[in-house]
Amino acid sequence: MDVPRTVTTALEDRPIEGAVCLEAGAGVGNATAGLLANGAARVYAVTDDRTHAETTLERVRSPTDDDGNDDSRRARNRLAVLEADLRALPLPDDAVEVITAHGLFNVVPPADLDAIAGELTRVAAPGCHLLVDDYEPLPDEAAVRDLFALENAAAQLADGAPMVTFYPAEALGRLFAGYGWTVDRHRMLLDPVPWTASHLEAHAEVVRSRVDALPADSELGAALLERADALVEAIGSESAGEMYSLALRRPE
Amino acid sequence: METRDLGPTGHESTIATFGAIALNWLEQEGANQMVELVLDRGVNHFDVAPTYGDAERKLGPKLRQHREEIYLGCKTQERDYDGARRKLERSLDRLGVDHIDLYQVHGLEYEEELEEITGDDGALAAFRDAKEEGLIGDIGLTSHGNPQLILDAMDRIDDLATVMFPLNPVVAAKDDDDHDYEAVLERADEAGIGTLGIKAFAKGSWPPTEELPEADRPYANWYEPVDTPDEIRERFDFAASQGLSTVVSPGDPKLVAMVLDAATRYDGMAESAQRSLVEEARHDDSPVPEQLHH
Numbered sequence: 001m002d003v004p005r006t007v008t009t010a011l012e013d014r015p016i017e018g019a020v021c022l023e024a025g026a027g028v029g030n031a032t033a034g035l036l037a038n039g040a041a042r043v044y045a046v047t048d049d050r051t052h053a054e055t056t057l058e059r060v061r062s063p064t065d066d067d068g069n070d071d072s073r074r075a076r077n078r079l080a081v082l083e084a085d086l087r088a089l090p091l092p093d094d095a096v097e098v099i100t101a102h103g104l105f106n107v108v109p110p111a112d113l114d115a116i117a118g119e120l121t122r123v124a125a126p127g128c129h130l131l132v133d134d135y136e137p138l139p140d141e142a143a144v145r146d147l148f149a150l151e152n153a154a155a156q157l158a159d160g161a162p163m164v165t166f167y168p169a170e171a172l173g174r175l176f177a178g179y180g181w182t183v184d185r186h187r188m189l190l191d192p193v194p195w196t197a198s199h200l201e202a203h204a205e206v207v208r209s210r211v212d213a214l215p216a217d218s219e220l221g222a223a224l225l226e227r228a229d230a231l232v233e234a235i236g237s238e239s240a241g242e243m244y245s246l247a248l249r250r251p252e
Numbered sequence: 253m254e255t256r257d258l259g260p261t262g263h264e265s266t267i268a269t270f271g272a273i274a275l276n277w278l279e280q281e282g283a284n285q286m287v288e289l290v291l292d293r294g295v296n297h298f299d300v301a302p303t304y305g306d307a308e309r310k311l312g313p314k315l316r317q318h319r320e321e322i323y324l325g326c327k328t329q330e331r332d333y334d335g336a337r338r339k340l341e342r343s344l345d346r347l348g349v350d351h352i353d354l355y356q357v358h359g360l361e362y363e364e365e366l367e368e369i370t371g372d373d374g375a376l377a378a379f380r381d382a383k384e385e386g387l388i389g390d391i392g393l394t395s396h397g398n399p400q401l402i403l404d405a406m407d408r409i410d411d412l413a414t415v416m417f418p419l420n421p422v423v424a425a426k427d428d429d430d431h432d433y434e435a436v437l438e439r440a441d442e443a444g445i446g447t448l449g450i451k452a453f454a455k456g457s458w459p460p461t462e463e464l465p466e467a468d469r470p471y472a473n474w475y476e477p478v479d480t481p482d483e484i485r486e487r488f489d490f491a492a493s494q495g496l497s498t499v500v501s502p503g504d505p506k507l508v509a510m511v512l513d514a515a516t517r518y519d520g521m522a523e524s525a526q527r528s529l530v531e532e533a534r535h536d537d538s539p540v541p542e543q544l545h546h
Contacts, residue, residue, distance in 0.1 A: 002427045004534060005527045006546050028543055103545030164544075188524035190546060194532030202544050239528060243546055 006189045007034035007102060010133050010245040013185070016040050019097040024086055024120060025104035029056030031133075035100065036060060036075045044091060045081045053081045087115040094125040102133040105172060109161040113175055121179040121250070130181060130248040132173075133189060135241055137166040142240035143231075144195045150228045151203055154210035157220065163206055169244045181248040190243035200232045253294035253516055256497045259413045259446025261354065261390045263323050265297040265498040268488075268515035269448060272298050274505040276305035277472050280313070286505060287314035291321060293512040297498055299325040299416075299448070300347070301358055302339055308346040316348050324349070325414075325448075327358035327394060328375065331368040336375035340382055354414060355379055356392035366405055376409065392416065396451065399432045403439055415440050416500070418451035421490055421529035422536075437494060446498075452491035453477045453484060453502045453511070456536075471504040481510050488514035490529050493521040 007030050016038035023032045026047035035043045045056050060075050084090050086104075099120055108116060120130065138145045148164050155163035173183045207228040211221035255264040270290045275283040290298075298315070300307050308326075315322060326347070328339040340355065357369055357376070369375040382388045392414035395402050402417055415436065423431050440447045454475040458464060471477055478487055488511060491499040501511045531546050 002534075004546065005530050009523075009527060027545060030545075107544070188522070190528045190531060191522065191524040192528055193546065194528050194535065196532055196535040198535050199543065206544070237532075239532070242524075 029059035031102035272300035327356035414446035416448035
């Protein structure tokens with residue numbers, strides 16, 4: 001399993017060995033892979049996206065060995081991928097000892113922050129560790145800001161909510177403080193953040209999917225898509241902004 | 253320019269080592285100027301090999317003029333005693349000097365080669381005799397082969413003073429054992445062996461020759477290098493901040509001045525910036541498409 005250094009760096013000072021963990025927002029399974037590699041007793045990987053659920057399962061399977069590989073089988077036995085809404089987790093109270101939200105909150109609209117923070121707090125056992133790894137708001141001069149703005153415009157039109165919001169570490173720290181959590185440590189994972197051609201393409205793809213959801217005669221949609229494609233072409237790739245890791249703790 | 257201990261050699265190498273293959277692409281006058289530039293920037297460690305075209309001969313005049321300022325590394329691809337001895341004598345002759353400070357097994361690639369060089373009739377026996385005679389100072393090894401093979405070599409060669417191997421963010425981003433040169437660096441550090449980093453400036457393979465014929469490549473390197481001052485500086489800072497004793501400059505003379513500038517200005521690199529380069533390389537090479545995040 002290939003575990004990105006953002007994940008290994010965020011996990012290295014957290015007690016993962018033997019812990020029951022929740023990965024909130026599984027994405028492509030980056031943090032799940034890291035939790036399993038660090039010896040988590042159990043990982044609940046929660047996502048509301050079917051493709052992400054499948055990718056996360058696939059991630060844990062050894063690419064060279066379907067069933068015979070012991071490490072791969074053991075890792076899969078410790079993983080449960082749950083397709084669920086983070087605002088209504090299918091887990092009992094006080095159930096988990098470690099929660100990771102690696103790259104989660106930037107895809108959570110402001111209106112959903114409270115519901116998710118409340119639900120994560122409900123399932124967290126006393127003394128639970130929470131990792132919030134996310135992006136600081138981009139500096140004004142970053143060219144990729146325009147691409148995210150287009151993405152949000154398309155998402156607002158299609159869904160009535162933004163697609164990406166970069167919350168300062170301080171803001172998310174205060175949000176969780178309101179639920180009784182205390183900040184343990186803050187460290188920089190990436191500075192600058194490399195927005196590669198494949199990232200930009202993935203964000204342009206979001207614009208495309210949201211524009212597809214608009215009425216066929218939407219002139220605005222076509223204009224947004226055209227502009228997004230032009231931006232991806234013009235930017236190519238850019239290193240800008242910061243990715244942080246905020247570690248919090250629920251009182252014993 | 254910052255200097256660091258080169259393992260047990262007693263030499264303090266500058267964090268940049270001049271890869272003298274760059275001289276092969278220059279006429280003698282240009283080669284002389286290049287050496288003067290490199291020395292002017294404070295570099296005290298040069299590395300050359302008989303397989304680098306005319307590099308040994310072109311290094312010769314300025315090397316002899318500045319012999320005391322230069323810690324000289326050379327190497328041989330010969331694996332047996334007689335071949336290694338002949339190549340050493342030829343290098344001494346072509347360089348026009350009577351002593352090479354660091355003589356290295358060049359480009360170890362296969363387990364059988366390790367068997368051969370460590371055998372009674374192997375290259376290392378020739379190296380040791382030459383050391384007794386004062387023809388060479390210390391013994392080193394270079395490889396861009398399997399990291400495990402380099403680890404084995406470190407275990408088996410007791411008098412190994414240095415290892416030279418690839419280290420850059422592209423390599424660091426690959427998690428498999430075949431690219432685990434960080435394990436080599438770690439073991440060398442534990443064993444007090446000096447470390448020289450190569451391929452620090454490699455971006456990737458050249459496009460296939462159908463797309464870009466070899467004759468149309470803009471650089472002499474056998475890989476495509478990074479080539480802007482910012483990228484060169486990032487790559488230098490990354491390599492130097494991994495803890496290598498020294499970072500070898502790339503083989504194309506057009507890149508050398510930028511590398512010297514980066515080495516002169518080196519002042520460490522934040523870990524979050526190192527991770528940024530690794531993460532960038534990981535995504536360039538990722539089997540998982542469609543990632544919004546890092």
